[in-house]
């Protein structure tokens with residue numbers, strides 16, 4: 001970690017290029033402050049920037065962005081070092097007559113005040129290493145002034161420094177040196193430029209004076225504690241010093257001045273992070289507003305330098321209005337963009353870097369602010385002398401003769417450090433000493449440099465003017481084209497009007513007019529199109545417009561049509577895939593640590609299962625191959641088994657369905673059979689009654705026989721159908737049973753296969769264990785994989801085994817069901833046979849029934865399952881029976897009974913016959929164990945009815961069923 005930090009905090013050479021200010025008027029420096037303790041507690045040492053050189057810095061967020069600046073100062077750059085690089089040259093510029101400005105920009109807490117003021121309580125830098133830029137600048141300025149005064153004593157050079165200190169708080173200008181004056185106004189004047197009306201200006205003569213003002217003003221500044229900074233400046237502060245110098249030379253008075261602005265901006269802040277509320281929130285809003293105007297001004301300045309003439313909204317905020325000279329005007333400006341390197345300020349840092357990058361493109365036009373005034377005559381002489389000097393120098397350059405007459409000339413350059421005399425080449429006529437001559441030569445050179453520099457500046461200004469001119473010419477041409485177009489359209493209109501007049505006076509027809517009109521319109525369109533095409537700006541804007549519209553549409557659809565969600569989902573999917581790929585890679589890369597961990601995890605898992613105990617050791621490669629093969633074989637077997645099981649499951653389902661159908665079928669058959677039986681019994685009853693009661697039935701004999709024949713035929717048909725259905729059911733049952741057998745066989749095979757698999761698997765495991773004990777440690781990856789495979793196969797087999805068991809169980813159940821069904825079926829068959837037999841022995845029955853006419857006995861029917869009547873038959877019903885069949889009521893209780901165990905109709909009838917009972921009684925029985933008392937009751941009632949009048953007593957049977965609760 002420490003090494004990493006050292007690498008990250010690697011220091012780069014931090015020194016200024018002395019020639020910088022010759023070509024540039026705006027310098028941008030990035031200053032990275034050290035991580036604060038709160039940042040470290042939040043994000044540790046995590047950083048959002050990386051310094052690549054003394055000019056480049058990379059923001060390491062997504063996407064990574066690289067920025068290039070004039071200088072990048074890391075956290076190791078001290079206050080003094082920063083001053084030497086940026087401050088010293090700025091003071092020199094001021095001494096040379098250039099307006100200078102230094103801004104500190106950055107988010108709240110990024111170190112702006114530390115940079116600009118630093119520790120000023122202790123006085124000058126001699127007292128504190130943390131003393132900031134401003135005190136150092138003034139200390140150096142006054143030392144330079146002192147030196148200059150000494151060097152140019154002859155010229156009687158004089159310096160005056162006036163300071164003012166203001167703050168812009170909530171868009172109001174406050175005088176920090178006089179708290180009584182508030183809401184000062186910014187004014188603009190052709191002579192003075194931009195200035196603040198009624199602002200206190202204090203003359204200072206030493207660094208100490210300045211520091212005094214600084215301390216006083218800083219104490220008046222609005223500072224408050226926020227989440228981001230314990231002492232956050234809630235305003236922009238501007239410390240201004242106007243440095244003026246005057247000197248005389250050759251009767252000419254020179255006046256030079258420079259304005260030095262030192263600006264500590266309030267920090268941009270996100271309301272969320274700063275936790276601003278109430279007054280703080282209002283401050284923050286104003287701060288952010290003026291900073292965004294500053295950003296806008298800079299953006300428009302950049303656009304301007306790219307040839308786009310746009311309005312620069314200086315007046316939109318007090319700050320930009322006041323500092324307009326420093327932004328795109330007559331000044332040399334340094335912007336120090338302060339940033340925090342911590343990841344928790346990543347977005348703010350990026351925003352500062354972007355602001356600084358934009359600011360780098362500002363183009364200032366700094367010129368020396370100097371005036372020369374004095375005796376007009378003296379100046380004329382000076383000009384003449386200069387002219388002569390220039391021509392003499394030219395001839396010298398050309399190798400011509402020198403005119404020594406004019407050798408002794410006094411030369412003075414406006415704006416030069418002073419006037420000097422030219423002594424000619426040898427200086428023989430000069431009254432100056434040779435020492436003086438050397439120093440004058442130096443002055444002469446310096447003056448020449450100044451002259452050239454000014455000339456160059458003028459050239460640049462000229463070039464800018466030429467470019468502007470060209471743009472103006474282009475614009476004029478464009479306008480001319482437009483006017484031409486308009487003229488043409490006017491001509492078309494005039495022609496149109498004339499034609500209309502002609503139409504009105506009947507000279508030409510309306511059709512001709514319309515045709516002409518159409519032609520004119522087409523031409524007009526052509527002209528307009530040409531105009532539009534010629535106007536590149538319009539085309540460009542149109543294109544841009546289209547592009548922007550497309551962007552907006554895309555963004556809208558992105559948000560509205562859930563594109564964003566979809567993309568997020570896709571990203572998630574991709575991320576998961578990536579993770580999977582990484583996992584796979586990790587698994588397959590021979591990282592011994594990871595593999596060891598994985599294999600030990602695996603071993604633990606297997607232990608946990610309680611099925612396998614495998615150590616995390618590797619096995620030899622041939623053995624591995626064979627185990628792999630076995631595993632593969634097992635896997636294939638498992639797949640095969642799985643598919644067989646699937647097909648078995650399908651068959652089982654089919655069987656179950658068939659079984660259900662069969663059950664339904666059998667039930668139908670049983671019902672039909674019962675119905676047939678009961679109807680048969682009812683039919684037989686009259687025959688019997690005929691025998692028992694000849695007097696009653698003889699009259700109806702021919703009718704009954706005919707009816708019987710018809711009913712018998714119907715019954716025979718019904719029985720034939722029933723037999724057919726039974727045969728079908730039988731067949732289905734046989735098929736099912738065959739299928740069952742097949743299934744059973746397959747299951748057996750499967751179980752055998754399974755057992756084989758388990759055997760194989762156990763053998764593999766045993767071998768594995770054996771091999772593991774000998775294996776070396778470096779192939780644990782393979783082992784882990786095999787274990788994994790084994791475990792998977794084992795799990796699959798376990799699952800299979802459970803499934804097979806389930807299947808077996810199901811089969812067993814099915815088997816049982818089938819068995820039951822078969823039983824039922826057999827029973828049904830038996831009953832059918834009985835029924836058939838009963839039918840075939842119809843005549844014999846009448847004889848037997850006749851035997852029933854024995855002494856009266858009562859039988860409790862529904863043997864073993866006694867008929868339980870919940871309601872007694874209503875007396876009316878009993879009466880009916882009496883009237884119809886018997887001479888006395890047979891619906892009684894408490895009589896002697898005959899218990900029958902599980903009687904069948906046939907059996908019961910037989911027993912009845914054997915016992916010689918002539919009558920049976922449906923009794924309100926005591927037994928309640930009947931499974932189907934209603935049914936039994938009905939059966940017995942039917943039996944009785946069969947022996948009485950069928951048509952009338954059948955209703956009694958139904959009633960019996962009702963009474964029995966069905």
Ligand SMILES: Nc1ncnc2c1ncn2[C@@H]1O[C@H](COP(=O)(O)OP(=O)(O)OP(=O)(O)O)[C@@H](O)[C@H]1O
Pocket residue numbers: 032033034036075106107108109110111112113114115229231232233234265266267268338
């Ligand atoms: N380069 C640096 N070296 C050491 N400490 C620094 C540096 N820069 C800033 N600091 C410290 O960070 C803290 C915040 O700095 P400062 O008050 O200068 O921030 P600011 O940008 O002026 O904030 P605001 O905009 O809220 O006024 C101070 O305690 C300061 O001492």
